[in-house]
Amino acid sequence: MNAAVYARKSQEKEEAVERQVENARAFAASRGWSVNDANIFRDDGISGAEFVDRPGFTALRAAAKASRFDVVVTMNLDRFGREAYRTNGAMLEIVEAGCRIFTYQDGQEVKLDTAIAKQMVSMRNYAAEDFRDQIAAKTREALIAKAKLGHATGTRTYGYDLIKVDKHVERRVNADEAAIVRRVFEMAADGIGNRRIVNTLAEENVPAPGRKGWAKGILKTLLVNDLYRGVIVFGKSRSAARGGQASRRERATPGVTLQAPVLRLISDELWAKVQTRKTATRAHYLRTPDGKLMGKPEAGLAATHLLNGIARCGVCGGALSYSKKNARTKRYYCLTATTKGAAGCKNGHGVPERELDRAVVNALHEMLSDQDTVWQLVTERAARWRRAHEIKSGERRNAEKEVARLEAIVSRLTDAIEKGQPVGDRLKERQAELDTLCGRLEVPDDIDLDRDYLVVELNKWVGPLVNGNDPVQTRQVMRHLGISKITVTPDPSGGWRFDGGANLNGLVGGGADRSPAPPPDTPHRSPGAAALRPACAGEAGARTS
Numbered sequence: 017m018n019a020a021v022y023a024r025k026s027q028e029k030e031e032a033v034e035r036q037v038e039n040a041r042a043f044a045a046s047r048g049w050s051v052n053d054a055n056i057f058r059d060d061g062i063s064g065a066e067f068v069d070r071p072g073f074t075a076l077r078a079a080a081k082a083s084r085f086d087v088v089v090t091m092n093l094d095r096f097g098r099e100a101y102r103t104n105g106a107m108l109e110i111v112e113a114g115c116r117i118f119t120y121q122d123g124q125e126v127k128l129d130t131a132i133a134k135q136m137v138s139m140r141n142y143a144a145e146d147f148r149d150q151i152a153a154k155t156r157e158a159l160i161a162k163a164k165l166g167h168a169t170g171t172r173t174y175g176y177d178l179i180k181v182d183k184h185v186e187r188r189v190n191a192d193e194a195a196i197v198r199r200v201f202e203m204a205a206d207g208i209g210n211r212r213i214v215n216t217l218a219e220e221n222v223p224a225p226g227r228k229g230w231a232k233g234i235l236k237t238l239l240v241n242d243l244y245r246g247v248i249v250f251g252k253s254r255s256a257a258r259g260g261q262a263s264r265r266e267r268a269t270p271g272v273t274l275q276a277p278v279l280r281l282i283s284d285e286l287w288a289k290v291q292t293r294k295t296a297t298r299a300h301y302l303r304t305p306d307g308k309l310m311g312k313p314e315a316g317l318a319a320t321h322l323l324n325g326i327a328r329c330g331v332c333g334g335a336l337s338y339s340k341k342n343a344r345t346k347r348y349y350c351l352t353a354t355t356k357g358a359a360g361c362k363n364g365h366g367v368p369e370r371e372l373d374r375a376v377v378n379a380l381h382e383m384l385s386d387q388d389t390v391w392q393l394v395t396e397r398a399a400r401w402r403r404a405h406e407i408k409s410g411e412r413r414n415a416e417k418e419v420a421r422l423e424a425i426v427s428r429l430t431d432a433i434e435k436g437q438p439v440g441d442r443l444k445e446r447q448a449e450l451d452t453l454c455g456r457l458e459v460p461d462d463i464d465l466d467r468d469y470l471v472v473e474l475n476k477w478v479g480p481l482v483n484g485n486d487p488v489q490t491r492q493v494m495r496h497l498g499i500s501k502i503t504v505t506p507d508p509s510g511g512w513r514f515d516g517g518a519n520l521n522g523l524v525g526g527g528a529d530r531s532p533a534p535p536p537d538t539p540h541r542s543p544g545a546a547a548l549r550p551a552c553a554g555e556a557g558a559r560t561s
């Protein structure tokens with residue numbers, strides 16, 4: 017018979033994996049079974065609660081299903097797992113594949129052929145799980161006791177060294193790292209986004225916690241670590257294996273909260289500033305530095321992709337939508353081309369998400385940073401609007417006569433209807449003419465443009481873009497700028513260019529009410545159209561291949 021071996025170890029005190037393999041081999045040999053090296057499966061340092069990321073066990077189950085051996089030998093049932101239901105299931109699967117299971121510690125075969133046999137195995141698997149629970153509880157208790165004394169319990173925290181004192185380990189402030197921690201908090205308090213902080217530190221070759229260098233995730237945990245304000249908090253989470261994953265954790269009431277002033281690196285004031293800022297950012301709400309709300313995210317839309325619903329296909333005019341065809345191609349694709357194929361639209365190539373997003377954000381940024389151009393566009397447009405609405409005095413007299421004539425006609429037609437005479441569409445038509453004419457005769461309000469106001473507005477909206485790695489926030493800025501559509505057209509050279517229009521009315525004179533509304537039929541020919549277009553077309557096209 018062909019035998020396989022399975023060995024697993026997670027705890028320090030357990031028998032080494034290689035020792036388990038040796039013993040299992042010896043047991044197989046005593047039975048006259050042969051063990052092929054390819055059929056030895058090992059998981060070293062993996063919890064028995066782990067059923068998803070346990071390569072050795074996964075391979076064993078697959079090989080058993082493929083009938084690569086007749087028997088599998090292991091130390092005891094705990095090796096298969098310490099989560100009773102999942103262990104039961106996995107064992108049943110192996111046995112039903114025609115493979116027998118033997119445990120060398122007691123020399124027994126694990127039988128699952130009758131209800132009572134299954135019940136016996138279940139009891140042993142239950143005991144294995146209970147043992148793990150008890151160990152976990154004891155470990156937590158022991159660590160809480162340590163933490164209560166102010167002793168270090170886990171891995172090193174950036175900013176501190178771990179020093180062995182007597183039989184325990186204590187933290188000491190590491191001056192170099194402490195200076196970096198302070199700097200990171202100060203940058204965050206100034207509203208600099210995590211990505212920009214990461215880039216700055218990486219550019220300056222500032223030593224990072226861990227081997228992988230500075231990353232947004234590291235910063236996120238660093239900025240909420242209570243230790244930096246001199247408070248030891250232990251046990252905020254506990255292990256809670258779920259879905260066959262041993263590494264899952266759940267929130268818990270902290271076991272220990274302890275003041276440790278000698279470990280303080282950050283003042284309470286700076287801490288509070290950062291937390292307030294981060295909370296506001298997390299909520300995706302745009303706020304001014306004094307906390308005033310600037311914009312709200314679109315209701316019910318978790319826009320993880322900046323241009324979904326905004327980007328349009330330059331070939332067919334259809335929507336471009338983000339799609340991840342595989343790990344490498346994260347692109348926006350024309351929905352018409354996707355759903356109807358080349359018959360619907362020939363633009364099947366897609367636009368790289370990162371590049372397009374970045375180019376659009378850069379264009380927005382340039383637009384908002386260029387106060388002179390925006391002011392010029394706004395004033396030019398206001399002048400055009402004024403000219404278009406001006407009526408010469410001669411024209412006005414004629415128009416007033418015409419109004420009088422039309423009013424008389426409308427009055428006659430109304431009388432006719434009351435007498436029951438047919439008038440067809442005539443009343444409707446004359447009424448429409450009259451309305452149009454009256455509209456032209458209205459004197460336009462003088463447009464009150466305020467350059468100081470514009471400057472304040474531009475600065476207000478450029479801030480979120482500087483921090484802007486957040487598509488939800490960037491979309492709020494775009495909405496405020498009246499950008500609802502960006503057309504992306506593929507270039508014969510293989511690149512692409514985009515253009516879109518903005519409505520900058522909200523940026524001047526206190527809002528759209530006091531400044532000219534864009535003509536309703538051509539909303540994208542408003543002032544910003546020109547501003548967004550030249551700023552980005554060349555750059556974006558050159559960047560892609």
Ligand SMILES: [Zn+2]
Nearest residue numbers: 329332350361
């Ligand atoms: Zn298309």
